[in-house]
Each structure stands twice: as structure tokens, then as C-alpha cells.
Amino acid sequence: MGKIGKFDSLVGKVIRACGNGSHQENPNTEEEKFKKLVKAKEKVAKLHFYLQDALGGSSATVWEVARSAITASSTVSFGQVRVLDDLITAEPDRNSEKLGRAQGMITFSGLEESALTMSLNFYFTSGEYRGSTLCVVGRNPISSKNRELPIVGGTGVFHITRVYSISNTYSYDAATNYGVLEYTVYVAYMDGDCMGTTSK
Numbered sequence: 001m002g003k004i005g006k007f008d009s010l011v012g013k014v015i016r017a018c019g020n021g022s023h024q025e026n027p028n029t030e031e032e033k034f035k036k037l038v039k040a041k042e043k044v045a046k047l048h049f050y051l052q053d054a055l056g057g058s059s060a061t062v063w064e065v066a067r068s069a070i071t072a073s074s075t076v077s078f079g080q081v082r083v084l085d086d087l088i089t090a091e092p093d094r095n096s097e098k099l100g101r102a103q104g105m106i107t108f109s110g111l112e113e114s115a116l117t118m119s120l121n122f123y124f125t126s127g128e129y130r131g132s133t134l135c136v137v138g139r140n141p142i143s144s145k146n147r148e149l150p151i152v153g154g155t156g157v158f159h160i161t162r163v164y165s166i167s168n169t170y171s172y173d174a175a176t177n178y179g180v181l182e183y184t185v186y187v188a189y190m191d192g193d194c195m196g197t198t199s200k
Contacts, residue, residue: 037159040190047129047185050170051102052087052094056177061086076115077108088122092170092180100124109139116140118149122185124156132156134185136165151187161189 054061061084068079083105090097104120122134133156138149147167154161165185172179 037190042188043191044186044188047183047187049099049183049185050089050092050096051181051183052089053084053179053181054086054177055179071108074108074111076110076113078111080108082106084120086181088124092182094180098125099127104136106140110141114142116142122183129157132158134158134161134187140167142169151185154187154189158187158189161187163188 052061062082063084064080064082066081071077071079084102086102087094087098088100088102090099101123102120103123104118106120107117109115109117116139118136118138118140120136122136124130124132133154134151135153136149137152140147140149145168149165149167151161151163151165163186165183167184168182170180170182
């Protein structure tokens with residue numbers, strides 16, 4: 001049995017084993033769609049956008065939810081955990097075109113330097129990728145330039161996605177505790193257009 005045949009067999013076993021899930025009523029349809037997807041042609045895309053990171057004020061989009069016993073005395077906020085729901089815009093201006101939300105959790109995980117462990121979802125609510133998501137997980141040394149973070153998956157248009165993103169701090173206003181983060185995202189994903197898996 002070739003590699004594709006073995007993979008198809010494994011896919012079938014996994015889907016049947018998960019038959020109590022949301023696709024229980026019609027597992028064959030989902031299985032066939034998945035088989036077509038993994039054999040589809042790969043596409044690539046470059047996305048460029050900005051996160052409006054409101055760390056304070058009445059309209060803050062980043063909030064602390066936990067901290068360690070040493071966070072208060074740590075110069076790099078070690079052990080602090082925050083959740084966020086930042087606006088994604090097409091340009092640095094917060095009033096520019098709205099593309100979606102960046103939602104997830106960040107943990108200050110460096111004992112001696114400012115470094116975050118991030119679990120972040122880019123949820124696109126308009127434009128070509130409306131309804132799709134990209135998932136970013138990894139280490140973010142926030143004082144560095146051109147911070148590389150892996151793209152580990154996605155939904156909608158971005159089924160079976162991989163590759164990476166580059167982030168930079170575009171600006172930060174200490175008086176208002178407001179930052180703008182720039183992201184350039186490089187993705188490779190499987191073309192699901194022919195099966196109606198996109199959400200445009």
C-alpha cells in the first residue's frame with residue numbers, strides 16, 4: 001500500500017473513532033472532503049496587517065487574568081498571564097479598514113528577558129479571508145525586531161496551513177498604554193475552492 005493509501009486508511013479510522021462528534025450524522029461526506037483536501041494543490045499567500053493593542057484605558061483589549069508569586073517583583077513580569085481581543089486593521093491607524101480580531105492568551109515566560117509564550121488566533125471578519133482563522137503559537141521576544149512566530153494551523157480558507165509570521169512593534173504610546181503591532185504572515189495552505197471549504 002502506498003503512502004496515500006495508508007494515509008486514507010488512517011483518516012478513515014480516525015474519523016470513525018471520533019464518530020460521536022459534530023459530524024456523526026454524515027461522517028462519509030466529511031471524510032471524502034478531507035481526502036480531497038489533503039490531495040489538493042498547495043497555495044501560498046502573504047498577508048500584512050496591524051494589531052491595535054490597547055493595554056489600558058476604558059476600552060482596553062488586553063487584560064491580566066493570572067500572575068505568579070514573583071510577578072510583582074520581576075523586572076520582566078515573569079508569570080503574568082493575559083488574554084486579548086485586539087482589533088486587526090489594514091493600516092497602522094486604528095480607524096483604518098477593519099479586517100478582524102486577534103484573540104488568545106499570552107504568558108510572560110522569560111525569567112531574565114521580556115519574552116512571551118503566545119497562543120493567538122487571527123480571526124478574519126472581512127475581505128478575501130472572511131470567516132477564516134490562522135493560529136500562531138510560539139515564543140515572542142518582544143524587545144527584538146522581526147520576531148518570527150510559527151503558523152501551526154487554520155480554518156476556512158486556511159485548511160492544513162503552515163509556515164510563519166514576522167512581527168514588529170510599529171508604535172507604542174506610554175501615556176495611553178497603547179501599542180500598534182505589525183504582522184507580515186507567510187502561509188502555505190491547501191486549495192479548498194473546488195469543495196466549498198472557503199468562507200469568502
